[in-house]
Amino acid sequence: MDTLERIFELADKKFPEQQAFASALGVKPSIVSQWKNKITKSYERRLPKIAEVLGTSVEYLTTGDEKSPTDPEAGEREREFVRLFEKLTAEQQDLVLAQLQGIVASQDK
Known part of the structure; x- marks a missing residue:
């Protein structure tokens, strides 16, 4: 299952209408349809907001793995990542995501 499949698996459960999902994200329904x-x-540059709206983590959306709930620092690290990530331009966000996907892919080998 890839990132997009995980997003819509969760979105379909939480939002019966695609329009409600789009509204929660602050985007047009046509964008969600695309x-x-x-x-x-x-959607890649909106992963922090998507994760927040779906009640999950960016880590789960991108890798399918959940962080350990016994790690109290994990939530703080994610909030700091999101805070910094949101300050980046769309192009910078795309670069960060590409690098993260490369790191995850190399770990899967």
Whole structure:
């Protein structure tokens, strides 16, 4: 299962209507439709907000792994990451995501 599949698996459970999911994210429903139909990957730069709206972590959306709930610092690290990530331009966010995906892929080998 890839990131997009995990997003819509959770979104479909939490939001019966795609329009409600789009509204919660602050985007047009047509954008969410484009993501679902794999027309655009603009969802990648919105992963922190998507994770927040879906009640999960960016880590779960991108890797399928959950962080250990017994690690109290994990939540603080994620909040700091999100805070810094949101300050980046869309292009910088894309670069960060590409690097993270490369790191995760190399760990899976």
